Amino acid sequence: DNNEGRTGSLLFLLLLLSDLLLCKSVASLPICPSGAVNCQVSLRDLFDRAVILSHYIHNLSSEMFNEFDKRYAQGRGFITKAINSCHTSSLSTPEDKEQAQQIHHEDLLNVILRVLRSWNDPLYHLVTEVRGLHEAPDAILSRAIEIEEQNRRLLEGMEKIVHQVHPGVRENEVYSVWSGLPSLQMADEDSRLFAFYNLLHCLRRDSHKIDSYLKLLKCRIVYDSNC
Amino acid sequence: MDLWQLLLTLAVAGSSSAFSGSEDSSGKPKFTKCRSPELETFSCHWTDGVRRGFKSPGSTQLFYIRRSTQEWTQEWKECPDYVSAGENSCYFNSSYTSIWIPYCIKLTSNGGTVDQKCFSVEEIVQPDPPIGLNWTLLNISLTGIHADIQVRWEPPPNADVQKGWIVLEYELQYKEVNESQWKTMDPVLSTSVPVYSLRLDKEYEVRVRSRQRNSEKYGEFSEVLYVTLPQMSPFACEEDFQFPWFLITIFGIFGLTMILFLFIFSKQQRIKMLILPPVPVPKIKGIDPDLLKEGKLEEVNTILAIHDNYKPEFYNDDSWVEFIELDIDDPDEKTEGSDTDRLLSNDHEKSLNILGAKDDDSGRTSCYEPDILETDFNASDMCDGTSEVAQPQRLKGEVDLLCLDQKNQNNSPSTDATPTTQQPSVILAKENKPRPLLISGTESTHQAAHTQLSNPSSLANIDFYAQVSDITPAGSVVLSPGQKNKAGISPCDMHPEAVSLCQANFIMDNAYFCEADAKKCIAVAPHVEAESRVEPSFNQEDIYITTESLTTTAGQSGTAERAPSSEMPVPDYTSIHIVQSPQGLVLNATALPLPDKEFLSSCGYVSTDQLNKIMP
Numbered sequence: 001d002n003n004e005g006r007t008g009s010l011l012f013l014l015l016l017l018s019d020l021l022l023c024k025s026v027a028s029l030p031i032c033p034s035g036a037v038n039c040q041v042s043l044r045d046l047f048d049r050a051v052i053l054s055h056y057i058h059n060l061s062s063e064m065f066n067e068f069d070k071r072y073a074q075g076r077g078f079i080t081k082a083i084n085s086c087h088t089s090s091l092s093t094p095e096d097k098e099q100a101q102q103i104h105h106e107d108l109l110n111v112i113l114r115v116l117r118s119w120n121d122p123l124y125h126l127v128t129e130v131r132g133l134h135e136a137p138d139a140i141l142s143r144a145i146e147i148e149e150q151n152r153r154l155l156e157g158m159e160k161i162v163h164q165v166h167p168g169v170r171e172n173e174v175y176s177v178w179s180g181l182p183s184l185q186m187a188d189e190d191s192r193l194f195a196f197y198n199l200l201h202c203l204r205r206d207s208h209k210i211d212s213y214l215k216l217l218k219c220r221i222v223y224d225s226n227c
Numbered sequence: 228m229d230l231w232q233l234l235l236t237l238a239v240a241g242s243s244s245a246f247s248g249s250e251d252s253s254g255k256p257k258f259t260k261c262r263s264p265e266l267e268t269f270s271c272h273w274t275d276g277v278r279r280g281f282k283s284p285g286s287t288q289l290f291y292i293r294r295s296t297q298e299w300t301q302e303w304k305e306c307p308d309y310v311s312a313g314e315n316s317c318y319f320n321s322s323y324t325s326i327w328i329p330y331c332i333k334l335t336s337n338g339g340t341v342d343q344k345c346f347s348v349e350e351i352v353q354p355d356p357p358i359g360l361n362w363t364l365l366n367i368s369l370t371g372i373h374a375d376i377q378v379r380w381e382p383p384p385n386a387d388v389q390k391g392w393i394v395l396e397y398e399l400q401y402k403e404v405n406e407s408q409w410k411t412m413d414p415v416l417s418t419s420v421p422v423y424s425l426r427l428d429k430e431y432e433v434r435v436r437s438r439q440r441n442s443e444k445y446g447e448f449s450e451v452l453y454v455t456l457p458q459m460s461p462f463a464c465e466e467d468f469q470f471p472w473f474l475i476t477i478f479g480i481f482g483l484t485m486i487l488f489l490f491i492f493s494k495q496q497r498i499k500m501l502i503l504p505p506v507p508v509p510k511i512k513g514i515d516p517d518l519l520k521e522g523k524l525e526e527v528n529t530i531l532a533i534h535d536n537y538k539p540e541f542y543n544d545d546s547w548v549e550f551i552e553l554d555i556d557d558p559d560e561k562t563e564g565s566d567t568d569r570l571l572s573n574d575h576e577k578s579l580n581i582l583g584a585k586d587d588d589s590g591r592t593s594c595y596e597p598d599i600l601e602t603d604f605n606a607s608d609m610c611d612g613t614s615e616v617a618q619p620q621r622l623k624g625e626v627d628l629l630c631l632d633q634k635n636q637n638n639s640p641s642t643d644a645t646p647t648t649q650q651p652s653v654i655l656a657k658e659n660k661p662r663p664l665l666i667s668g669t670e671s672t673h674q675a676a677h678t679q680l681s682n683p684s685s686l687a688n689i690d691f692y693a694q695v696s697d698i699t700p701a702g703s704v705v706l707s708p709g710q711k712n713k714a715g716i717s718p719c720d721m722h723p724e725a726v727s728l729c730q731a732n733f734i735m736d737n738a739y740f741c742e743a744d745a746k747k748c749i750a751v752a753p754h755v756e757a758e759s760r761v762e763p764s765f766n767q768e769d770i771y772i773t774t775e776s777l778t779t780t781a782g783q784s785g786t787a788e789r790a791p792s793s794e795m796p797v798p799d800y801t802s803i804h805i806v807q808s809p810q811g812l813v814l815n816a817t818a819l820p821l822p823d824k825e826f827l828s829s830c831g832y833v834s835t836d837q838l839n840k841i842m843p
Contacts, residue, residue: 058441095325097267097392208349208441209327212266212392219391227391 013044046161047218053154054214057147058207064143065200071137072193086202087178088118093209100216109162110174112213115206116155117175122199123148129184133196147203154210165221256287256315256334257342262353264446265385266393266439267321269348270312273334287341289317291332293325303333324348352439354395355383356449357418360435364456365421374427374456379419380435380449395437398445404430404453416440427459 093111094100100108127144130136183195219227256273263269271289290303306317317332326348334342359381367374382388382395396416400409412420425431431454438445695706 055440062441093327095328096321097387097390098321100392101390205327205347205349211441212326212349215391215394219389223391225390227389 013042041160043161043164044222046157046164047214047222050154050157050161051211051214051218053150053157054207054211057150057154058204058211060143060147060150061200061204061207064140064147065204067137067139067143068196068200071140072133073197086198086205087122087180088115088176088202088206090176091115091118094213100213105217105221106162106166108213108217109158109165112210112217113155113158113162114175115210116151116158117173118178119151119203119206120155120175122178122180122203123151125178125181125184126199126203129181129196134189255341256336258332258334258344261332261344261346261351263324263348263351264353264355264383265387266326266349266352267385267387268319268324269351270316270318271332271344272312272316273342275315286337287315288335289332290335291317291319291330293328293330352393352442353444354386354393354437354439354446356447357382357397357435357437358384358449360433360449360452362422362433362452362454367427367457368424371459372427373424375421375423376425376454376456377419377421378433378435378452382418383437383446386437394440396440397435397437399433399435400448401425401431401433401454404432409434414438425454425456427456430455 091111091114093115094103094108103111123144127141127148130141130144133140180195180199184192184199186192186195219225256275258271258273261269261271273287273289275287289306289309291306292303306319307323308318308320309316310318311320312318329345329347331343331345333340333344357380360378361380362376362378365375365377378399380397386393386395388395394416396414397418397420398414399412399420399422401412401422402409412422422433433452433454434448434450436445436448
């Protein structure tokens with residue numbers, strides 16, 4: 001009976017899991033039915049959703065960067081890869097696998113939160129400034145809007161996870177301030193495009209970072225390092 | 228700005244063209260590829276531009292520099308490992324590798340920089356190929372010809388998928404052994420995938436490659452896996468697809484036959500019409516055609532007498548007079564229409580069957596068939612002559628109007644109606660007006676015409692018997708081109724003097740005019756007519772609309788025959804008044820004695836009252 005109950009719940013969870021993984025559109029996944037107050041979603045589901053979101057955001061960022069590169073950066077020689085300085089570089093983040101494995105998962109979660117928070121402001125301004133781009137293709141604009149929305153949702157999800165993983169501990173809201181808005185609004189077309197290129201490059205990099213951290217954490221916490 | 232940053236910028240700017248893949252013309256060493264297989268280490272490879280007999284490691288060197296926490300390291304460092312990754316390569320192990328950190332590497336030869344490249348490690352991930360491919364048979368189809376297999380493999384050993392550090396997706400390709408083109412399946416995340424519908428008697432090759440999710444570049448392909456499926460059972464049915472020629476032939480013939488039958492049956496009427504055109508049968512209202520054929524004269528006589536009474540009745544009809552008397556007060560279309568409608572309605576009431584015969588068996592339908600009626604119905608028993616009586620009388624009135632209008636136009640230069648306006652009016656009449664003749668000038672000069680109506684003697688050369696060839700939907704009558712030649716000129720365009728010349732010959736109460744007289748009138752003033760023509764195309768035609776004039780637009784020149792005097796008038800009809808001979812009905816008018824000088828000798832027609840005068 002107990003076994004059956006466990007098997008039944010496991011099957012149910014598996015079903016839910018497969019459902020979540022199969023579903024491409026993240027927006028259609030309801031965790032809790034609306035109106036339910038004491039809705040407890042398992043950590044596994046939270047992580048699965050978070051990974052899906054982060055993966056999706058990274059996909060969109062890559063595509064947006066490629067579109068921008070194709071559209072505006074060709075022939076301009078934006079050699080930013082060398083001197084690219086992202087505003088999130090000031091945050092201390094693990095830079096390889098060993099460091100990521102050694103860091104405690106709570107700290108890693110905080111790191112993720114910090115990075116996510118740092119991108120709230122830039123994403124918001126990116127959406128408004130992209131519209132002002134000369135002949136902004138819809139691909140870039142739509143992706144920017146989508147990324148901004150998904151980033152907020154990911155942030156909410158991460159806060160939920162943090163609440164579940166170590167409840168009660170509330171970190172000060174640390175994040176890196178972005179001051180690149182003036183550069184996005186420069187009159188000089190070249191400088192402005194360069195600023196965009198920089199920002200999109202940083203976004204792609206940071207979304208990959210968050211995606212990697214989350215996948216690592218998921219395997220570590222949910223699957224006990226056995227994905 | 229940091230000095231090193233500036234230098235780096237300049238250096239990278241200088242080398243960006245090299246980085247973008249321009250061809251190496253001078254044989255310098257350049258980077259071919261930098262790659263990280265598992266997001267933990269990476270290696271870079273380059274080519275030796277110039278072939279060397281011996282390898283001197285000191286000549287070509289690789290230096291790298293990387294940013295760490297906002298600051299660039301101060302100097303270029305040399306490659307830590309030239310060996311592990313092979314020749315002309317530099318291997319960075321995990322301690323030297325930082326993800327999400329920009330690196331720059333440069334290649335030097337004898338101290339001079341030959342190539343430079345900048346990247347981040349997460350951008351150059353290309354996993355190793357999967358290992359451990361194997362396959363298992365899933366099932367065999369019922370026909371024994373196809374089978375499904377499941378292919379499994381292991382992720383590349385150095386990729387840490389278990390800890391989730393890197394997430395890979397795989398792409399499988401397979402083909403028959405003797406084929407050249409690989410079939411590609413969609414990328415999958417799992418390490419096993421089913422391959423469906425392989426033929427049992429063929430051998431297949433399978434290979435898999437992987438890439439990091441969200442990346443674009445695939446790694447190398449794995450080793451090829453050979454799939455040898457069990458032999459087909461000897462009892463398997465032939466599944467060779469043969470083109471079903473037999474079935475196609477049968478169905479094709481069937482379909483064609485159906486189409487042919489449909490064609491024949493649908494076009495039956497048409498074919499019947501083509502082969503057997505309807506023969507006009509003599510038909511007079513109230514008279515049995517058999518009577519006519521058999522020649523039962525007494526009955527026919529009586530019937531005709533009845534018809535005879537029709538004419539004077541109609542002739543003395545008040546509505547006729549009313550029609551002539553134009554209403555000055557109400558010169559708009561409505562009045563005209565009402566008059567005409569009344570006239571027409573009378574027509575219809577009295578000779579409804581005659582004029583309105585549509586699709587019955589009487590030969591009269593052929594009267595209204597424009598195609599068939601091109602032939603000259605000379606003294607035949609085609610359409611009832613009596614029915615046509617109404618037409619010329621009405622026509623006369625209209626022609627009167629026309630003449631009067633034009634006369635008024637001639638007299639009063641202020642009026643704008645010209646002969647040219649006749650043409651647009653014809654078109655209008657064709658569409659809307661119930662009258663065969665809409666004279667646009669009539670409205671404007673309606674009033675004036677009224678006064679002039681007392682002088683209908685301008686009517687000259689109208690053929691009062693005209694064969695109705697069709698009835699327009701509006702109710703107007705379309706007459707066949709009868710005496711086209713002689714009536715080709717509007718009598719109204721005659722010179723007034725000419726008119727007066729002709730006038731003397733005509734008697735007021737004579738309903739009919741003879742062509743000879745008309746000819747005289749026309750002959751007098753042909754030049755006038757020619758001048759006054761601006762749009763000769765219509766004016767050359769009849770006063771009344773004929774089928775020809777309707778169908779042929781203004782393409783006819785005005786230079787058509789204008790010499791009616793050269794032709795003898797050919798009557799379309801002769802009225803049937805009396806049956807003289809046992810042979811038939813037709814009264815040859817020339818046979819009639821013409822006692823009076825009133826009657827024009829050459830005239831073929833006599834009016835009823837004239838005839839009554841003649842005959843006792």
